[in-house]
Amino acid sequence: MRRTSMLLTGVAGLAATAFALAQDQGDEIAKYRELLADGNPAELWEMRGEELWKAKAGPRQVSLEACDLGKGPGVVKGAYAELPRYFKDTGKVMDLEQRLMHCRMTLQGLTAExxxxxxxxxTGKPSDIEPLVAYITAQSRGVKMNVSTRHPQEKRAYEIGKQLFFYRGGSHDFACATCHSADKMRIRMQDLPNxxxxxxxxxxxxxxxxxxxxxxxxxTMQHRLNDCFRQQRFPEPMYxxxxxxxxxxxxxxxANGGVYNGPALKR
Known part of the structure; x- marks a missing residue:
């Protein structure tokens, strides 16, 4: 009995030490990000994205400056903080990447492909989409998230998204919620937000x-979610x-009410 108690005490001590080490590691990572924040390479993507936004391209040789992201044609300031949202011209809820694809097709004349x-x-195969997203999202830096769920289609999208978040499946019987619905979760040295x-x-x-x-x-967010599905051993969603x-x-x-602060820096 005494030996069992000693073992339990030892295990608890090891767990506490491991937690403390992990916490220290997390603090160091946070400091590292803070030090690099002023020199975030994402700024290069933002600059290229602005050029792509203003450049005449596609079969119609038109820029994206007339693209309506929800606040009027060409308005990018604060637009990302209100996306996804319902768009009357398409009759559906669209996120930024979906809306960008729509604008490139309807304005510039590109095919869906x-x-x-x-x-x-x-490496050696740059994307035009990632710089465009970096530029647009950066224009909402410092703006509070204010995503509407008032429209019936927005409510529907939210509820479907919630179901997807908690849906378990795949070879590991995982869901988004497996890693992201409880406090103080970790995988290796990585904090998992609830x-x-x-x-x-x-x-x-x-x-x-x-x-x-x-x-x-x-x-982008699309890439981040795709990677989560991959780690859950789910099929990769269509772009x-x-x-x-x-x-x-x-x-x-x-995330409504939170101040947008991207594009950020991650490990």
Missing amino acids: QASATPFGS LTAKKDAQAAYTSWPAYRVSQGEVR ASEAITALTMFLAAN
């Missing part, structure tokens, strides 16, 4: 898109799919 080509960049809690949702959502140091690229828009709506609305 052309408008969604190379959504995620890699995306059902307002404070965590605000902190997490408002930092994407982000420059990933490990990948040397700016990664700009309704499912991803719905899941984004759930996460974005949960």
Whole structure:
């Protein structure tokens, strides 16, 4: 009995030490990000995105400056903080990447395949979408998230997104909620935000898109969610799919009130 008690005490001590080490590591990562914040490489994507936004392109040789992201043609300031949202001209809820694809098709005359080509960049194969997203989202920096769920289609998208968040499946019987619906969860040295809690949702959502140091690229919300599905062993969703828009709506609305601070810097 005494030996069992000693073992339990030892295990508890090891757990406490491990937690303390992990906490220290987390603090160091936070300091690292803070030091690099003023030199975030995402700024290069933002500058290229502005050029792409204003450049005449596509079969019609038209810029994207007339693209309506929800606040009027060409208005980018604060637009991302209100996305996803219902768009009357399409009759559906759209997130930023879905709306950008729509504008590239309707304004510039690109096909769906052309408008969604190379959504995620890699070495020697840059993406036009990631810089455009970086530029647009940066124009909402300092703006509070204010995603509407008033329209029936917005409410519907939110509820579908919530169902997707909690849906379990795949070879590991995982869901988004497996890692992101409880407080103080970790995987290895990585903190896992509770995306059902307002404070965590605000902190997490408002930092994407982000420059990933490990990948040397700016990664959009679509890429982040696709990667989560991959880790759950789910099939990768189609780019700009309704499912991803719905899941984004759930996460974005949960982050309402948080101050947008992207594109951020991630490991």
